[in-house]
Amino acid sequence: MSVKALTPADPVDALYQDHQGWLHGWLRRRLGNDADAADLVQDTFLSVICSGKAGEIIEPRPYLTTIARCLVAHRHRRRQLEEAYLAALAALPEEMEMSPETRALALETLLRLDQMLDGLPTKVREAFMLVHLQGASYQDVAQALGVSTSSVKQYLMRANQQAFLVLLG
Structure with missing residues (x-):
């Protein structure tokens, strides 16, 4: 409007x-x-x-x-x-x-990550963080969350779609 x-x-x-x-x-x-x-x-x-x-x-x-x-x-x-x-x-x-510029960039990245994860179901957020922030394998994530590896793949696809939407603005 x-x-x-x-x-x-x-x-x-x-x-x-x-x-x-x-x-x-x-x-x-x-x-x-x-x-x-x-x-x-x-x-x-x-x-x-x-x-x-x-x-x-x-x-x-x-x-x-x-x-x-x-x-x-x-x-x-x-x-x-x-x-x-x-x-x-x-x-x-x-x-x-870190330099002030690097600090600002890191904080901006954290805030965008928070925005991206906001509203996603708990298991989707956890799967995303385990894989992308801690380097866990899909098998490890599946075991930690008590789900199948195909569920982990679906969770990550959903989180990645959300990330894409946030990046588009």
């Missing part, structure tokens, strides 16, 4: 006018930070716009709350991942220290 297509009669505009203040307050209470709350309000309404379903929303507050909760969880998970990465970097010996 283009910005030009938004008019005062647009359902997104009406939804925003009616619920932006309430959603901002709801998020501010949960996050304890006005700036983060404002960012997530915008992200929530952007999600509504991208869905193309603003005119179909019957119960706006529960709908907006569901989107906002997912965004809060995603932000929390991303921050945990960043903190764990920075802690791991701090624990490295001096001779293994």
Whole structure:
């Protein structure tokens, strides 16, 4: 939807006018930070716009709350991942220290990997990580997960398809 297509009669505009203040307050209470709350309000309404379903929303507050909760969880998970990465970097010996550019690239890769794995079933995620991050064989993964090697192949195909979709943007 283009910005030009938004008019005062647009359902997104009406939804925003009616619920932006309430959603901002709801998020501010949960996050304890006005700036983060404002960012997530915008992200929530952007999600509504991208869905193309603003005119179909019957119960706006529960709908907006569901989107906002997912965004809060995603932000929390991303921050945990960043903190764990920075802690791991701090624990490295001096001779293994990375340049700021390499650090940024590694963090970006971790975040994309997290985005790719998000939403996949547990066994699919585990199979992907065992094969690609730990170098396990399909046989070892099958044994660890209690499934057949053909299931492992299907899991990896599904994870690789998800990776491809994430890379396409």
